[in-house]
Amino acid sequence: MTRAILIVLDSVGCGGAEDAAAYGDEGADTLGHIAAACAEGRGDRAGLRSGPLSLPNLTRLGLSHACEASTGRPLAGVARPAVPQGQFGYGVEVSQGKDTPSGHWEIAGCPVPFKWGYFTALENSFPAEFVAAIIREGALPGILGNKHASGTAIIDELAEEHIRTGKPICYTSVDSVLQIAAHEEHFGLERLYELCRKVRVLVDPLRIGRVIARPFIGTAETGFTRTGNRKDFSIPPPDETILDRLAQQNRTIVTVGKIGDIFAHRNTGTEIKPYGNDAMFAAALEAFEMLPDGGFCFVNLVDFDTEYGHRRDIPGYAAALEAFDRQLPTLEARLRAGDLAIITADHGNDPSWPGTDHTREHVPILAFEPDVAAGPIGRRESFADIAAKLGTWLGIGAVGPGRSW
Template sequence: MARAILIVLDSVGCGGAEDATAYGDEGADTLGHIAQACAEGRGDRDGLRSGPLHIPNLARLGLSRACEASTGRPLAGVPQPATPQGRYGYGVEVSQGKDTPSGHWEIAGCPVPFRWGYFTALENSFPPEIVAAIIREGALPGILGNKHASGTAVIDELAEEHIRTGKPICYTSVDSVLQIAAHEEHFGLERLFALCKTVRVLVDPLKIGRVIARPFLGNRESGFTRTGNRKDFAIPPPDETILDRLAAKGRPIVTVGKIGDIFAHRNTGEEIKPFGNAAMFAAALQAFEQLPDGGFCFVNLVDFDTEYGHRRDIPGYAAAIEAFDRTLPRLEALLRPGDLAIVTADHGNDPSWPGTDHTREHVPILAFGPGMPQQPLGRRESFADIAATLGDWLGIGAVGPGRAW
């Protein structure tokens, strides 16, 4: 019986979304602009990387051709094979927004049928009644922040006051999110998680996609650093996903990274959550190697987004893509006849773009496995085509409104 692994390269979009103008993102192109910067020397960093984007394995699987199908432009400086291996194309998001839950739910067969709520005011971002409820229900002396902010910057700015007063740091962005940062030792990690659960209930009527715990450590002398204990508290998907169908059929499920958080831990099977792309991919490979027939492994690699996209770090982003490329042969070596591997993304986060937030883009889709014939997938009208294909491949029937390839 076939197995499948689905890897989401968080934010590795490939430009071209027709409705990008509505999001202020017309012309954004995460992969295209990274490749162009590398080809022009703007992706160089001493001791990290230099030269054109070097991704021979992803190129062999058709990534540059997928990008060209999406935008009309191949990846600058990336050689294209005459005949890519496997199947390649790009997906168009039908859900509104450019958030992590929207992209992942649609990939899993559940496009978002509603508009997310947002905190749009740059200062005093949260409604007074929400602030009052957070303080009351959380038994807090108050909150800090209450604005749009970069997570690392707002911690640097307010960490000392947070430690002195015991007030958590609450902030947001253009995404549908309320983030709460607190010191693991001075405030307490479990206390932070409990507070986020409380706030999750408070913002449910506003359709806020995620409440995110952002724990950190450190002091004024050493500096403050976010830890790997981030935890997302998301609204559960409003309809069936590939995970729900597989669980109903009794199939083995392993989720790696923040998949469990994104799906509100609903039918997310064995959850593995190490810190960092390298550790997460190593854990995914180990889990997939041991995965029984008929099983499914769902992986999110978040560093592209959190460490490099939001920080507008082109060399770091390019190096992370190259690092993933070097590991791909290890996955291919684990694939048995009948197995299916899919590599895709959930949105964009163009590191050359103004601001610090996600960008509305198409996503690349690469599908491969032993003996799979080369075939252009072209334009897929919904990310949900991925779930439909996985359902057919795993013998549980197409899931969601997508069309299997």
């Protein structure tokens, strides 16, 4: 029997989405623009990194070829082999949106059949009756924020008032999301989670994808810092995913990072949620090492998105990509006969783009295993092709509307 590991590099898009203009993202290209910036010296930061983007292991598996297939351009300044050692291609999202849940659900075989709801007003984003319901259900003295904002900026702006008044900080963005920030000690972590559960019920009729708890710590003197205790409260997928099919057949499932949150903890098996890409990758390696035959490990590495994409930090994003690339051989060394590893992404978040939000892009797909010949898999007309491939590989049948390669 076989095993499989799926790693989602959160937001590492490869440009080229044909409908990007409808999202205000025509021309966005996360990997392409990072590589170009590094080649031009705009990706340098003293003490962090310098020079052209260096991804020898990912390009060996076919990353630059996948990007070139998507956009018509190779990654600037990135050396690429004539013949990649992995299977490589790119995926096109059919779900409407450019958010984390729809990208992951489609990867897992469940494209989103509906339009998400959004809070579109930049100021006073939440309707008055909705704010009143939050205050009532949460037994709150009120809320702060109520606007589109960067999570770190709004905490810096309102943390002191939050501590003084006990009012949580509520904000949103162009994504289908409502985020609630509160101090872990002054407000309480469990109280924040309970508030988010209540708000999750309130936003269900609005089809808001996620309510996100954003705890932080600190003081005005030391500064305020978000912690690793973020928790997402998501709508559950509307149809079967590969996780559901595997659970039906009593297969071992391990999910690492925020996968449990994204899938509303439905058939997400053993959930492991360390903080930071390095810790999550190490946890994934350990879990995969112990995975029995027929098992599946599903991993999200979120730092690319939250720490660098949304903050429009090109050097930081480039350094995170290079750090992952250096770690990749440790995964390859642990693959045994019958194993399958797939690396992909869920959307883009071009750090060179205006604003602070996700970008509508294709995503790279790299697949590698000891026993299957390398080569192009071409353009995949849905992220769901990944679930179809995994289902076929694991012997549970293709899951969802995708087509295996």
